[in-house]
Amino acid sequence: MSAEEAGTVPAGGFSGVAAGMRTRYCGELRADDDGAQVALCGWVDRRREHGEHLAFVDVRDRTGVVQCVVDGAADLRSEYVVRVTGTVRHRPEGTANPVLPTGEVEVGDCEVEVLARAEPPPFPVDDRRDVDETLRLRHRYVDLRRDRLQRNLRLRARVNSALRRSMEGHGFVEVETPMLIASTPEGARDFVVPSRLSPGAFYALPQSPQLFKQLCMVGGLDRYYQIARCLRDEDLRADRQFEFMQLDMEASFVGQEEVLTFVSDAVADATEAVTGVRPAQMGRITWRDALDRYGSDKPDTRFGLELVELTPVFAGTGFNAFKAPCVKGIRVPGGASTTRNQLDSLTDSAKRWGAKGLVWMKVEPDGTLTSPVAKFLSEPEQVGIRASLAAEPGDLLLLVADEWLRTCHVLGLVRLALGRPPVNEGGHHFLWVVDFPLFEAIGDDGRPVPAHHPFTMPHDDDWELLAGEGEALLAVRSQAYDLTLNGWELGSGSVRIHRPDVQRRIFALLGIGEEEASAKFGFLLDAFRYGAPPHAGFAFGIDRLAALLAGEENIREVIAFPKTQSGTDPLTGAPTPIDPAQLTELGLRVLPR
Ligand code: ASP
Numbered sequence: 001m002s003a004e005e006a007g008t009v010p011a012g013g014f015s016g017v018a019a020g021m022r023t024r025y026c027g028e029l030r031a032d033d034d035g036a037q038v039a040l041c042g043w044v045d046r047r048r049e050h051g052e053h054l055a056f057v058d059v060r061d062r063t064g065v066v067q068c069v070v071d072g073a074a075d076l077r078s079e080y081v082v083r084v085t086g087t088v089r090h091r092p093e094g095t096a097n098p099v100l101p102t103g104e105v106e107v108g109d110c111e112v113e114v115l116a117r118a119e120p121p122p123f124p125v126d127d128r129r130d131v132d133e134t135l136r137l138r139h140r141y142v143d144l145r146r147d148r149l150q151r152n153l154r155l156r157a158r159v160n161s162a163l164r165r166s167m168e169g170h171g172f173v174e175v176e177t178p179m180l181i182a183s184t185p186e187g188a189r190d191f192v193v194p195s196r197l198s199p200g201a202f203y204a205l206p207q208s209p210q211l212f213k214q215l216c217m218v219g220g221l222d223r224y225y226q227i228a229r230c231l232r233d234e235d236l237r238a239d240r241q242f243e244f245m246q247l248d249m250e251a252s253f254v255g256q257e258e259v260l261t262f263v264s265d266a267v268a269d270a271t272e273a274v275t276g277v278r279p280a281q282m283g284r285i286t287w288r289d290a291l292d293r294y295g296s297d298k299p300d301t302r303f304g305l306e307l308v309e310l311t312p313v314f315a316g317t318g319f320n321a322f323k324a325p326c327v328k329g330i331r332v333p334g335g336a337s338t339t340r341n342q343l344d345s346l347t348d349s350a351k352r353w354g355a356k357g358l359v360w361m362k363v364e365p366d367g368t369l370t371s372p373v374a375k376f377l378s379e380p381e382q383v384g385i386r387a388s389l390a391a392e393p394g395d396l397l398l399l400v401a402d403e404w405l406r407t408c409h410v411l412g413l414v415r416l417a418l419g420r421p422p423v424n425e426g427g428h429h430f431l432w433v434v435d436f437p438l439f440e441a442i443g444d445d446g447r448p449v450p451a452h453h454p455f456t457m458p459h460d461d462d463w464e465l466l467a468g469e470g471e472a473l474l475a476v477r478s479q480a481y482d483l484t485l486n487g488w489e490l491g492s493g494s495v496r497i498h499r500p501d502v503q504r505r506i507f508a509l510l511g512i513g514e515e516e517a518s519a520k521f522g523f524l525l526d527a528f529r530y531g532a533p534p535h536a537g538f539a540f541g542i543d544r545l546a547a548l549l550a551g552e553e554n555i556r557e558v559i560a561f562p563k564t565q566s567g568t569d570p571l572t573g574a575p576t577p578i579d580p581a582q583l584t585e586l587g588l589r590v591l592p593r
Pocket of ligand 1: 186207208209210249492493494537538539
């Protein structure tokens with residue numbers, strides 16, 4: 001790949017940019033440059049002695065490395081910062097390095113100026129070795145020099161730039177919303193900032209720009225977007241950091257269809273900008289079907305192993321374990337060779353995930369089922385299982401019986417454990433999940449818990465169901481939708497409630513009284529009294545999109561300065577205690593732990 005193809009140097013160089021101390025970048029030199037006088041700047045990558053005085057010094061910059069032949073390089077060490085002037089020439093016959101893009105040339109007659117000396121780096125600046133994560137983060141500036149992060153951060157920049165172009169192409173206006181705000185209703189814990197001028201009062205850092213973007217719609221901006229920093233004080237995971245970036249958008253006088261189009265376009269543009277391939281038309285599945293078939297509201301559709309409905313097979317069963325509201329199964333083709341140990345450990349996992357058990361069956365060459373529970377199953381039930389699952393000799397069948405949601409959930413996790421491909425295999429499967437329920441559960445207080453946020457519009461066909469109570473409310477669908485990619489939730493959005501009377505009704509259902517509503521969201525409800533257009537929006541995580549496009553399991557690999565799993569920054573030491581004087585000024589006292 002050329003430096004240009006790799007996106008490191010634009011065709012024709014960086015136009016309009018003063019060359020500064022250099023005339024060319026290391027990684028862009030090719031056989032065509034034979035004879036060119038060049039000045040290069042970068043870091044000493046490696047030095048190999050060549051005879052008594054001569055040395056090959058690989059010089060590295062953001063575009064790659066090139067070999068420089070240096071006379072008297074004795075005091076050049078790895079990671080020294082140098083400026084090298086010399087002449088590009090073909091490498092002698094038989095010494096070209098086909099692996100290196102600059103491998104046909106070298107720079108000869110070199111003069112080297114040391115711009116900065118360097119201590120030996122805490123770990124080698126190449127990708128060949130795994131380095132301890134904390135060490136990498138502690139010296140992130142060295143880690144950033146490595147190919148992987150150079151590549152990932154540039155990929156991420158291309159994602160951002162494609163997203164901006166796409167949104168602007170659809171007439172979206174970039175608006176920056178504040179960081180010091182009152183709490184937002186995304187349902188996570190807030191990070192708070194004490195106010196010096198109002199001791200005892202706190203700002204919250206935004207969990208999202210949700211309320212502000214809705215205010216932008218009332219304010220007539222019509223189409224808003226922002227590459228927004230959001231902060232949520234939740235446990236960190238491979239796909240979650242305290243702070244993350246999202247492409248946040250909102251539009252007026254549109255519904256779900258238009259939002260899905262805007263977002264699909266933006267994500268497809270970003271994917272194409274990075275991979276060169278435009279993803280296929282994004283599929284769509286309802287929340288209910290996603291659970292029924294994949295056992296997840298973020299299905300990984302890169303592989304099969306779909307869940308199969310078996311409830312009717314056991315309608316009149318005498319086997320207690322299958323006398324459940326829902327029985328489902330998975331067929332694992334050729335899985336009969338799975339060992340007893342593996343099956344036991346899968347069963348243990350299923351129990352940890354909430355199932356009472358996991359029933360396994362092996363299909364013998366003559367079609368009969370071998371299973372610890374086979375003797376409890378009638379002949380018609382065994383026939384029903386085989387037929388429903390389209391079982392073949394040599395297959396393994398796995399069954400769970402429980403409440404619908406739990407059955408789906410557990411088998412969904414079993415499915416992932418058995419079949420999920422590595423993150424960088426199987427292409428990019430985007431999938432919209434629509435018709436989410438309005439409420440995700442009924443809380444201990446008997447009140448429904450919103451599945452998205454409390455501004456989400458109920459589904460047009462489900463208004464009557466809203467009059468119900470308790471569990472019946474769980475059947476109410478909403479106009480909320482998620483975008484998923486390879487089993488990761490990229491983002492969520494919804495059509496919003498724009499009428500104060502409807503909003504009041506939903507607040508009442510959620511148990512948010514007039515007083516609480518006006519204390520928390522009074523300004524939004526007030527705004528709605530002055531003419532709110534119908535509006536809808538979405539937000540998706542750029543860290544997650546960039547990670548998946550880069551083929552990385554962990555979003556830390558596409559973030560320049562991430563936190564560790566425990567939320568600390570080994571580089572700066574954050575979080576750190578603050579001065580007693582600062583505490584006093586803020587009117588705060590820290591309680592002993
Ligand atoms: N504010 C939501 C979130 O950050 C997204 C949206 O509804 O637009 O998840």
